[in-house]
Amino acid sequence: MPKSKPALTSREVFARNLRRARRLKDITQESLALDAGVPRAYLSRVERGTINISIDNADALSRAIGVPLHDLVDPAKFAGFDEQ
Template sequence: MTIREIFARNLRQLRHAKALSQETLAHEAKMDRTYVSALERGLYAASIETVADLAQCLDVEPYQMLIPRLSVVDSSVEPAEAKRPQGD
């Protein structure tokens, strides 16, 4: 499985886990729905910035979108804010 296919599968899985439509996710990430659809189908390779934007909207860390065997019920996939250090 290529990194593009892994990202595509994880993007769809994470979007479904958040019960978001492609349209809603695209709106939150400030991109076109057809682009989100193409990413989920593995037609395009996402830039680092796109991975970061989508991860933020899905409340995960960007690297989690590239994990080969990501399980959205896996306890290692915590919301992004839970992993951020607390400031003073």
């Protein structure tokens, strides 16, 4: 019987969904970071899931990208979109 993949953490779901939403909207990391008021290097770490993000920064990024915060933490959202 094949092993199932472990469930993603909330941080991993947020990272994946943010990256996919940004790519779907054809927005660069530089542009999103500028609009959200965070450094681009910080955004890169958020999208890779290597840093814990505060709720304030998560809200700033969701507003800047135009996607409700609850969609960015929903494991089912953006699940059908392939990573490039």
